[in-house]
Amino acid sequence: MASVRALTIADVYDRFVKGKKVPESDWDYTIIPQKLTELKNKYKLDFGDKIIPEDKKTMNDLFAAGLEMLVETGFYCTDLGRVMKVTEEEVWDGIKKTPTKLILGEGKDIARFYPRRGNSPVKPIIQGGPTGSPISEDIFVQVMQSYAQEAVVDDLVNGVMTTYQGHPAKTKTPYEILATMAELRATKEARIRAGRPGLGV
Amino acid sequence: MDNSGMSMIAGWYLARDVIMMEQMPIFGGYCGGVEETAICDVATMLASFALFDCDIHLDGPIHIRWGITTTRETLQIAAHAAAAIDLNSDLLLANQYYTLAGPCTEMCLLEVSAQSMTDTASGRELVSGSASSKGVVKDMTTGMEARVMGEVAEATAGMEVSEVNKILDKVLGLYKGQYSKPPMGKRFQDCYDLKSNTPTYEHMKVYDKAMETLRECGLNI
Numbered sequence: 001m002a003s004v005r006a007l008t009i010a011d012v013y014d015r016f017v018k019g020k021k022v023p024e025s026d027w028d029y030t031i032i033p034q035k036l037t038e039l040k041n042k043y044k045l046d047f048g049d050k051i052i053p054e055d056k057k058t059m060n061d062l063f064a065a066g067l068e069m070l071v072e073t074g075f076y077c078t079d080l081g082r083v084m085k086v087t088e089e090e091v092w093d094g095i096k097k098t099p100t101k102l103i104l105g106e107g108k109d110i111a112r113f114y115p116r117r118g119n120s121p122v123k124p125i126i127q128g129g130p131t132g133s134p135i136s137e138d139i140f141v142q143v144m145q146s147y148a149q150e151a152v153v154d155d156l157v158n159g160v161m162t163t164y165q166g167h168p169a170k171t172k173t174p175y176e177i178l179a180t181m182a183e184l185r186a187t188k189e190a191r192i193r194a195g196r197p198g199l200g201v
Numbered sequence: 202m203d204n205s206g207m208s209m210i211a212g213w214y215l216a217r218d219v220i221m222m223e224q225m226p227i228f229g230g231y232c233g234g235v236e237e238t239a240i241c242d243v244a245t246m247l248a249s250f251a252l253f254d255c256d257i258h259l260d261g262p263i264h265i266r267w268g269i270t271t272t273r274e275t276l277q278i279a280a281h282a283a284a285a286i287d288l289n290s291d292l293l294l295a296n297q298y299y300t301l302a303g304p305c306t307e308m309c310l311l312e313v314s315a316q317s318m319t320d321t322a323s324g325r326e327l328v329s330g331s332a333s334s335k336g337v338v339k340d341m342t343t344g345m346e347a348r349v350m351g352e353v354a355e356a357t358a359g360m361e362v363s364e365v366n367k368i369l370d371k372v373l374g375l376y377k378g379q380y381s382k383p384p385m386g387k388r389f390q391d392c393y394d395l396k397s398n399t400p401t402y403e404h405m406k407v408y409d410k411a412m413e414t415l416r417e418c419g420l421n422i
Binding site for chain 1: 202203204210211214231233236237239240241242243244245246248251252255256257273276277280281282284286288289290291293295298299319320321322323324325326327329330331332334337339340341342343347348352354355357359360361362366369370373389390393395
């Protein structure tokens, strides 16, 4: 059972409401880029030509820079136009109280998550799917089945059904919800056809 | 974050759902270069766990020019951000895949392979893909990309990171010259047999060629 973190979503909303009013353009064009440049220089970050870091100093410096960025700059709410602040202690509390083990799926088809720590010999969980790509209604089951039937796949991610009974699944119309529910039904059918009905989605 | 996002989190939290929070930092956007975008990526990942009840974070550094996650710069951002958090916590980290090339092309499978090597060797717990053809063209994704993503992850897990970096340089060199004219590839209907729901012979040949190329680059697959 996960512990309650230092800040609930209601705390976060309340903090946004009381936060400093900042125009979105200031946040995007001035506050964020200036602070990032300052932190890059402060920690002397230069990734060079290595895609994956091989030295712990770079990793630790980047972590410290990211933590400082969050604590010093805060987080922006685009609807309220306000910035909330969070302390370093609250961030660490969130890190410590986040679950480090999770199970997705049901029955024989579950996928178990554990922290891998570096390039562990244990492979990551393989989540197969169109990752939000647009998929035709008439082949949606077959496309999702093509992922579910791959032995190396542990978990699924949906595509987006472009129509519902021929009607475009437009945002902010009933067809958006109808198509989403049809996606879930089609994905269930795809898992059954692949012989893996308990795969997580 | 906006108000709708916070309202949805409240619902998921009360339902005791597992919350996967997605964020895709843009390389070349407001953040700027590789290091700056990686700092922002780390900050936002930490915020997801500390502020928004996230259980698994789904990353996806994306290139402002090409709209994909498989460029050298975006892989470098993803790898550094993941390794930084992995070294300092036990948080569960994921990454998502957006390739430039379409299905049934070697370039698409090599893009997926490069990212899978990167994500696996930098300590991520989940890889999610793939949105081929930038995830914007209808019916341009197939299970074959997930097969390659998984098999490459299996082959990479446990390798020395310095060795993975060497192989990555070779694989990236094979497709970076094709950004301006990537192969479009084929729709699902045109590279899978819809009766048996299996890849066509042509699709399997493309897969075999990509595996051969990866072996030539040094991956034991």
